[in-house]
Amino acid sequence: MSDEQPRDFIRQIIDEDVGSGKHASAVVTRFPPEPNGYLHIGHAKSICLNFGVAGEHGGKTFLRLDDTNPGKESEEYVEAIKRDVHWLGFDWGDRLTHASDYFDQLYEAAEQLVRQGAAYVDSLSAEEIRAHRGTLTEAGRESPYRNRSVEENLGLLRRMRAGEFGDGEHILRARIDMSSPNINMRDPAMYRIRHISHQRTGDKWCIYPMYDFAHCLSDAFEGITHSLCTLEFEDHRPLYDWFIDQVDPEHRPRQIEFSRLNLAYALTSKRKLNFLVSEGIVSGWDDPRLATISGLRRRGYPPAAIRDFCRRVGITKKENIIEMALLENSVREVLDLETERRMAVLKPLKIVITNFEEGRVEQMSAQNHPNRPELGSREVPFSREVFIERDDFMEVAPRKFFRLKPGGEVRLRYAYIIRCDEVVKDAAGEVVELRCSYDPATRSGSETSDRKVKGTIHWVSGAHARRAEVRLYDRLFQVADPGAVENVLDALNPNSLEVVEAMLEPALAAVRPGASFQFERLGYFCADSVEHGEDRPVFNRVVTLRDSWAKLEQQALHSA
Ligand code: ATP
Numbered sequence: 001m002s003d004e005q006p007r008d009f010i011r012q013i014i015d016e017d018v019g020s021g022k023h024a025s026a027v028v029t030r031f032p033p034e035p036n037g038y039l040h041i042g043h044a045k046s047i048c049l050n051f052g053v054a055g056e057h058g059g060k061t062f063l064r065l066d067d068t069n070p071g072k073e074s075e076e077y078v079e080a081i082k083r084d085v086h087w088l089g090f091d092w093g094d095r096l097t098h099a100s101d102y103f104d105q106l107y108e109a110a111e112q113l114v115r116q117g118a119a120y121v122d123s124l125s126a127e128e129i130r131a132h133r134g135t136l137t138e139a140g141r142e143s144p145y146r147n148r149s150v151e152e153n154l155g156l157l158r159r160m161r162a163g164e165f166g167d168g169e170h171i172l173r174a175r176i177d178m179s180s181p182n183i184n185m186r187d188p189a190m191y192r193i194r195h196i197s198h199q200r201t202g203d204k205w206c207i208y209p210m211y212d213f214a215h216c217l218s219d220a221f222e223g224i225t226h227s228l229c230t231l232e233f234e235d236h237r238p239l240y241d242w243f244i245d246q247v248d249p250e251h252r253p254r255q256i257e258f259s260r261l262n263l264a265y266a267l268t269s270k271r272k273l274n275f276l277v278s279e280g281i282v283s284g285w286d287d288p289r290l291a292t293i294s295g296l297r298r299r300g301y302p303p304a305a306i307r308d309f310c311r312r313v314g315i316t317k318k319e320n321i322i323e324m325a326l327l328e329n330s331v332r333e334v335l336d337l338e339t340e341r342r343m344a345v346l347k348p349l350k351i352v353i354t355n356f357e358e359g360r361v362e363q364m365s366a367q368n369h370p371n372r373p374e375l376g377s378r379e380v381p382f383s384r385e386v387f388i389e390r391d392d393f394m395e396v397a398p399r400k401f402f403r404l405k406p407g408g409e410v411r412l413r414y415a416y417i418i419r420c421d422e423v424v425k426d427a428a429g430e431v432v433e434l435r436c437s438y439d440p441a442t443r444s445g446s447e448t449s450d451r452k453v454k455g456t457i458h459w460v461s462g463a464h465a466r467r468a469e470v471r472l473y474d475r476l477f478q479v480a481d482p483g484a485v486e487n488v489l490d491a492l493n494p495n496s497l498e499v500v501e502a503m504l505e506p507a508l509a510a511v512r513p514g515a516s517f518q519f520e521r522l523g524y525f526c527a528d529s530v531e532h533g534e535d536r537p538v539f540n541r542v543v544t545l546r547d548s549w550a551k552l553e554q555q556a557l558h559s560a
């Protein structure tokens with residue numbers, strides 16, 4: 001993993017601006033989420049960019065909650081957003097703000113525009129306004145109220161603010177150009193009447209500013225130098241600049257757009273995520289199958305992996321869909337380095353070692369990390385009954401199967417070589433137990449024979465195993481672009497969660513919630529941060545050791 005940050009086009013622009021001394025102050029950016037849902041992986045890209053570029057220049061970043069839409073927003077979301085940004089490793093210091101902090105200033109700016117003849121109160125209905133707007137190929141028509149006098153507009157605006165009118169009776173619009181080829185410039189709305197309490201300002205206001213008006217001015221009020229946003233705002237930039245020109249604030253921010261992050265097999269739309277949560281299709285915003293930051297955290301994705309992924313994705317203006325494999329690779333890289341190894345058996349098959357004395361226990365020394373000796377080793381108990389992975393035994397095995405088969409030998413990792421002497425089946429013919437014998441001369445680390453076998457498998461001592469619920473997560477969706485499917489329920493992968501009762505080596509029961517390990521040969525697993533307890537261990541599979549989907553796709557290619 002490299003920490004080198006590529007100089008993408010935004011960083012080049014900022015480097016130039018800093019070099020030319022264009023801004024008196026340092027680089028100031030903001031991350032401006034609307035608190036109407038939890039953050040997702042797409043937001044992580046924006047967070048890494050905004051905090052990243054400011055940090056690289058010794059600048060500052062505001063976390064600004066864009067709370068101009070009361071009714072859809074809540075403090076629960078605000079708290080979740082703060083938690084997620086912190087967890088990703090970024091600090092806004094004392095720069096936590098809300099668009100609603102500026103409601104007074106925004107209103108003053110609105111009166112200023114009215115006085116300058118740059119805004120007017122329209123009394124057409126929403127439907128009439130829509131009908132006047134025109135289309136991409138057809139100019140709009142001016143409202144009959146467009147030429148009201150400044151005094152009349154000011155009077156109406158103040159009465160709007162005082163609550164004298166009902167929702168939708170009037171609206172404050174910028175007076176720009178109804179025939180502009182850019183529809184955003186056709187006298188866009190600045191304030192609408194909404195008799196609804198705001199989560200922070202209560203009933204102080206019954207008119208609320210529109211995004212385009214509030215956003216650019218909030219940027220200016222905070223001294224933002226570079227306002228970085230996604231491409232859908234490109235067509236709004238003329239309006240952004242127009243409002244700034246009209247108000248002429250002390251600081252003049254510059255908007256620069258970049259492409260959104262789209263992740264294959266994942267949803268990055270708060271509205272659609274909200275649907276999955278409120279319909280109970282997933283267990284909550286932190287369901288480990290969601291690409292929400294809280295879901296990825298609970299799944300066991302380390303924040304460093306998400307930052308690494310965002311760095312690899314880079315910043316461009318090109319729209320594309322990023323493969324989930326790229327994110328999973330970042331996760332594997334971080335976890336490979338950071339996690340200790342443990343043994344666990346997900347689909348257990350019992351083995352009785354007939355020549356190992358009943359009641360005897362041997363402590364085997366197991367390395368905690370293959371490449372990091374400083375992480376030390378631990379003792380793993382070995383006894384007459386052990387569990388191995390059901391898949392590590394085949395009754396009728398192909399020649400190249402180097403795990404256990406009747407009459408065959410395998411090494412139990414950190415322990416002995418065993419031979420399968422007898423296969424025990426139940427009435428239905430299902431294998432329920434293997435009877436094996438071990439070779440005492442092959443104890444790992446103190447072999448007195450130089451016998452070698454091709455296969456090594458993991459195991460857990462039956463007398464010491466801790467039962468655990470292990471959740472094997474797979475992609476939530478079976479189509480690459482679930483956001484494009486009309487009914488998102490049709491896109492769900494019915495096998496996105498498999499729960500198994502696993503056997504863990506005893507050291508795994510006592511770990512703290514949120515701790516991650518590599519279960520040898522199986523993948524990375526994380527003690528569930530909500531439900532894991534010593535009495536009832538619960539682990540989530542973070543990611544498999546290899547990209548099994550790529551393997552499947554390749555197999556499909558070969559067989560095609
Ligand atoms: P959603 O479509 O999920 O509701 P949004 O754009 O409405 O997303 P905001 O809360 O307004 O969500 O987003 C806050 C910031 O995050 C904005 O600057 C926005 O451009 C950025 N952002 C949102 N989604 C993505 C994404 N997929 N990739 C990159 N940046 C994003």
Ligand code: MG
Pocket residue numbers: 034
């Ligand atoms: Mg938005």
